[in-house]
Amino acid sequence: xxxxxxxxxxxxxxxxxxxxxxxxxxxxxxxxxxxxxxxxxxxxxxxxxxxxxxxxxxxxxxxxxxxxxxxxxxxxxxxxxxxxxxxxxxxxxxxxxxxxx
Numbered sequence: 001x002x003x004x005x006x007x008x009x010x011x012x013x014x015x016x017x018x019x020x021x022x023x024x025x026x027x028x029x030x031x032x033x034x035x036x037x038x039x040x041x042x043x044x045x046x047x048x049x050x051x052x053x054x055x056x057x058x059x060x061x062x063x064x065x066x067x068x069x070x071x072x073x074x075x076x077x078x079x080x081x082x083x084x085x086x087x088x089x090x091x092x093x094x095x096x097x098x099x100x101x
Contacts, residue, residue, distance in 0.1 A: 035091040042086040046093065049077045054096040057081065061089045 033048040048055075053073040059081065060066050069091075071081045081091055 031095055033093040035093065037088050037091065040086045040088050042083055044081040044083070044091060045078070046081065046091060047078050048093045050093065050095050051076050052095045055079065056094040056096050058092040058094075059083070059089055060091075061087055 031050075033046075033050055035044065035046045035048070037044045053076050055071075055073065057069060057071050057079070058066060059069045067083075069081045069083055071079050073079050079093065083089075
């Protein structure tokens with residue numbers, strides 16, 4: 001008797017993982033800016049061009065776990081997000097006045 005075993009290995013991007021498990025998609029505010037941090041870093045410098053310093057920031061690590069980062073508003077179009085330890089991930093930046101409940 002012969003058995004054929006297949007092993008399928010699929011490498012997904014962080015964004016694809018979040019879509020697959022239903023974290024992102026239709027539930028993300030259309031006014032959100034998405035930043036993909038592909039390289040591990042403890043400081044994510046982001047130009048969002050939302051023209052406001054009143055922001056909400058949602059971040060996800062490569063496994064899809066949401067975390068609350070500390071961040072500094074550099075000006076109305078740029079922020080810096082600080083994470084420890086250094087990781088890759090995705091940040092969603094919302095103008096606070098348009099955040100959906």
